Amino acid sequence: MSKVLVVAGPKGSGKSTLIKALFPELPVRFTEPPIYRVYEAGQGVRVVEVPGRADTVRLLLAAPPWKISVGLLLVDSSQQPKADPGLLPLVLAAPQKALVLTKLDLASPESIELARAEAQRLDLDFFAVSATTGQGVPQLLEWITTGAKPKLPPLREERRAPAPPVDVVPVPSPRPPARATLSPEEEAVLKACDGRKSITEIARELGASPAAVKSVVDKLFSKGFIKELKPKVVV
């Protein structure tokens, strides 16, 4: 056995999701492990999923079944980006260790910076990943495999345009004005408005930012082509 990778984090921090994103071939179970859960990945890598339970950490520290090679401590970007102090000793026992901010697609710039500062304070390498978009996953996998120091990306600049706080569906007017001129952008957005797609979804379809689409929707609204905007939950 060449490598033991421990993925530790509190409930809901995205341990199973991250393991699946790193090793898609594994039969990952998306439930909290009772004590801990072991997966045998290829190329001699054993993956251990450890929940945020004090008794599990005590057990693994007192009688370690294996020598931990790589320790990942997960923090959820939708919560306070603080390392769980109960899990920290387990991760610190590994020669190669990192703090991993999960759910990067939902992260605010402030939470990314706070997590990065937390990693620095604890002398851990730092990664920010999104299993949904795949951002940061290849870099983390490379670091696990080779141990090469991560190149810290300029996260603020890399972030995509922020999604609207509450997404809305522009509903086309059933009786659009007969005489009105539309710019090519207005025509494209109006064509994409089907009464079901939200501004974010239209933006994604047209390869534009949500703000740019919102700007065009406002103009269509003032010209009478959009009847109303319906709030929609988009995940």
Place this chain on the structure above:
Amino acid sequence: MSEVYKLVLRLQKAFTPTVHVLVAKVLFAYMVSRIARERGDPRAVNTELFRQGVWGGSLAMLNLAPVDSLRRLWKPDPGGVKRFIEVFGSAAWHIFAGHVPSLRTEVLDRRGIVWAEVEEVPGRDAFYKVEAPEGVNTLFFVAGAYEGATQTVYRLLGVEEQWVSMWRPLEGRGICGFYARRDLDPREVEEVVRSRKPEFFDLISWNDSAAILEETLGFSIPRLQ
């Protein structure tokens, strides 16, 4: 004139769908809690509340504003703008807070800078009156909503390249803001506003407002160099 529109607003409110303030307060409190947990620092929470308000105000303006009335009332001289704020500033507050506020306007510069202060009526309940963590001011949401709504009005009127408006909380009792012509030097407008209210740009600067308006609503506001 003001009595007539107050009566119209009351009638409109009586015949439109309404909801108990508690429902709005619970939903708003949930939003503030979530932002406070995510951001932690009260200044970051206030900024995010402002950003949420910008977006919400724009949506509200699109869904609720009678575009024809906006066009009829809009007169792009300082006196006309003053009257415009008096009508629509009050209407917006009445729709969302449930009462007609006290509203003061003042022409700060005849070339086109108009100041407004919208104050709540003491004792009246409203959705934003929730217990928030220390340092968090829920009126940033309201100020953001007015800023987003006003900018959206400019867009509906086709004058978004000619006017700019920014709003901020007013010492826990309302909000204040300005309408200014874009052909004036932004630095000069900022100084006039600062002379009226020195702390206006303390948390959210002119350029912060410009950035938020650009990233949420796609407005391109001149930046301070």
